Every structure is written in structure tokens, then in C-alpha cells.
Amino acid sequence: MKIVFFGSAHFAVSSLEALIKAEHEVVCVVTQPDKKKGRHLQLSGTDLKSKATAAKLKIFQPENIKSKESVKFLKNLDADLFVIVAYGQIFSQEVLDLPKLMPINIHASLLPRYRGAAPINWAIINGDKSSGVTIMFVTHKMDSGPVIMQQELKIEDKDTSVTLEGKLRKCGAELLISALKVISARNYRLVEQDEDKVILAPKLKKEDGLIDWNTFALDIHNQIRGTLPWPGAHTYYRGKMLKIFQADILPIFSNHKPVPGEVLRVDNLGIIVASGRGFLAIKELQLEAGKRMSAQSFIIGHKLAAGEILGKK
Numbered sequence: 001m002k003i004v005f006f007g008s009a010h011f012a013v014s015s016l017e018a019l020i021k022a023e024h025e026v027v028c029v030v031t032q033p034d035k036k037k038g039r040h041l042q043l044s045g046t047d048l049k050s051k052a053t054a055a056k057l058k059i060f061q062p063e064n065i066k067s068k069e070s071v072k073f074l075k076n077l078d079a080d081l082f083v084i085v086a087y088g089q090i091f092s093q094e095v096l097d098l099p100k101l102m103p104i105n106i107h108a109s110l111l112p113r114y115r116g117a118a119p120i121n122w123a124i125i126n127g128d129k130s131s132g133v134t135i136m137f138v139t140h141k142m143d144s145g146p147v148i149m150q151q152e153l154k155i156e157d158k159d160t161s162v163t164l165e166g167k168l169r170k171c172g173a174e175l176l177i178s179a180l181k182v183i184s185a186r187n188y189r190l191v192e193q194d195e196d197k198v199i200l201a202p203k204l205k206k207e208d209g210l211i212d213w214n215t216f217a218l219d220i221h222n223q224i225r226g227t228l229p230w231p232g233a234h235t236y237y238r239g240k241m242l243k244i245f246q247a248d249i250l251p252i253f254s255n256h257k258p259v260p261g262e263v264l265r266v267d268n269l270g271i272i273v274a275s276g277r278g279f280l281a282i283k284e285l286q287l288e289a290g291k292r293m294s295a296q297s298f299i300i301g302h303k304l305a306a307g308e309i310l311g312k313k
Helices: 010-021 047-054 068-076 119-125 161-184 217-226 295-302
Strands: 002-007 025-030 035-037 042-044 081-085 102-107 113-115 130-137 147-154 233-237 240-250 263-267 270-274 279-287 292-294
Touching (some): 002 010, 010 025, 102 161, 113 119, 119 130, 119 217, 130 161, 147 161, 217 233, 217 240, 217 279, 240 270, 270 295
Parallel strands (some): 002 081
Antiparallel strands (some): 035 042, 102 130, 130 147, 270 279, 279 292
């Protein structure tokens, strides 16, 4: 089959690598235009472009995938299949109708759960015990197409959105190869999604990282794990933003009823903070304009002591 591969985010790289390794015919890689990045604002391409360049594949970087020029270019490729993985642009029905067989997408959730831009983050923020990957037929409505294949994957207690993304990236690449086999053999079934079970996973906003110490320790712990690498869970310490990268939930730690956000103790367990229900031991953190460091290093450098209240600007 002649495949056109669409992708931009790092999540797409493993799937392209799998196609190349399996010796599928990738006639073109479509990715976002180069953007100015870094301190000196130098033009830089996506990670996928780097991989495609190394593999000597044809590359197409349209500003608008729905433009007449884009449609003409893609039509001339005469593809059997479009494979779309974290591309970052909305497709018109005209574009989706171009491949001879179908357009398919790899989505990092068990659809219809977590339609949207941040399925991995929301799965952890919401405390889910499992996630997975879906291969689906692409329709014009976002993430709503019928399912071709799914693979479930357990979320470990120590997983963050970063580690889970790595696991799902690998899982998605393997599942893609399996899906191509059944598609090629015309041995697949399209299963419509249950609209009554839809859960949305919108793109994270900066305020999604702000910790509310009145909530449960478990919820804060999940927020810390699920908002990495951006926006990152954060609170305030002496008027400055304090990012928290790692924390552990503790059992009952105090007999008296502390104020949510109150620092109860600082020791080898970390910085012990009360929440609305339960306690957290902060292990790794970073003060505004400072360096990321362990709790022990922070305690020494900032003279943090019991009785201080986190969360006040």
C-alpha cells in the first residue's frame, strides 16, 4: 500500500519508525511548517521532519492542509492510505476522501473516552487505572470515527503524563502495524463509538496546573503527575510561583486539623503539606526564577519551616 504519513508531535515518530522498519511504502511525510524556536529564534523543523529527512522520504509542510494547493499535491500522490498521528491541523472532507482505501488515525486513549488534544494528561489527572491506543477511521468530526482496533495499557501509580506518553507511543506504533495487516487483507470491522460514553480531553490551560490545597491529596498527586511537562502543577510560596514535579501521598500524619496548604514538617521524607483530606510529601520542586531541585536542597537554601502556608500569592 502507498501510505502518506501525517504527524508533527513527538508521539508520531515511533509510528513512522515502525512503518520504515516494516518496509511499508511511505510515499510522503506531511508535517507542520518549520517554526522559530529557542533563544535565537532559529527556524527548526519537527522531530518527525528530522526522522523523515534521515530516511530520505519526501516531505510536505503546508501552512494549510485544506488549501487548493495542498489538495492538489496530496491527490497527485495517489495514496492508498493516509496515516494520521498527532498532526495538529483539521482536515476537510475533501482531503479525507483522497486515499483509495481510507484515512486512519492513532489516538492515545480508548475512545470514546478522552476525545481531544490531551488524552494522556486527563487520564492521569482523573486518576484512571488504565489507558490505551485506538486506531480509527477518520471522519470530519474530531476523534469520532469508527474504531478499527484498540489496545489497553495499565497506568502504574508512578506514571506521569511523560512516562505514559512513552508507553503509548510504543504501543501505538505496534498496533499500527497490526492494523495495516488487517486493512491490507480487508479483514477488519468498523465499530461505531458509543456517543453516550464520550469524555472530552481539551488542551491543557495554565490554570489547570494551579493546586487547590482544599482538595484531596490523591487529586493533587494526580494533578502533579498529569500536568507534566506543561503547565506543571504549581502553588505559591512567599509570593512566588512554586512548581512541584514530584510528591508522595502519606497516610494520616497529624492528629490536629491543619490548614490546607500548611507545611507540617520538613525532614528526610520531604516537605510535608496538608491538603483538604490527606497529606503530601513534596520531593522535587522549583521556585520561580530558580533551579529544579530536591526537597532537601530547597529546605537548606530557603529556610523553609513548619507553619508556613503554601498557596498565598
